[in-house]
Amino acid sequence: MIGPLSARAIGHGHRIGRRAADEMERLEVADPEGWVHLRLHVEWPDEVAHAMLRLGSGVEVLEPREVREQVVATAQRILDRYGEAAVREETAAVAVER
Numbered sequence: 001m002i003g004p005l006s007a008r009a010i011g012h013g014h015r016i017g018r019r020a021a022d023e024m025e026r027l028e029v030a031d032p033e034g035w036v037h038l039r040l041h042v043e044w045p046d047e048v049a050h051a052m053l054r055l056g057s058g059v060e061v062l063e064p065r066e067v068r069e070q071v072v073a074t075a076q077r078i079l080d081r082y083g084e085a086a087v088r089e090e091t092a093a094v095a096v097e098r
Contacts, residue, residue, distance in 0.1 A: 005040040005041070005048060005064065006027075006039055006061075006062040006063045007037075007040060007052065007059055007060060007061050007062055008029075008035035008036065008037045008038070008059070008060050009036050009038060009055075009059045009060075023040070024041075025038065025039045025040075026038055035060070045067075048067055048070075049067055049070035049071045049074060050074070052071055053071060
């Protein structure tokens with residue numbers, strides 16, 4: 001078990017749900033952007049980054065740093081993959097026009 005995992009979420013944090021965290025605690029943090037801060041306790045450390053990514057832009061992992069870095073690295077690999085696909089599609093479109 002790792003923990004605690006600190007995150008902030010848009011709304012009331014209900015999007016995180018029981019599948020991502022075994023225990024969730026709302027923290028009283030004044031956030032200028034209106035995010036809700038949460039402390040999560042998870043039993044599956046190898047899956048927590050992917051669980052947070054499933055929630056999209058509605059959640060941000062704040063700590064531990066290792067989990068945040070896993071989320072960032074995975075998101076970057078996704079961007080790289082889709083960015084390469086966009087370049088291939090653009091190149092193919094230009095080739096067809098000629």
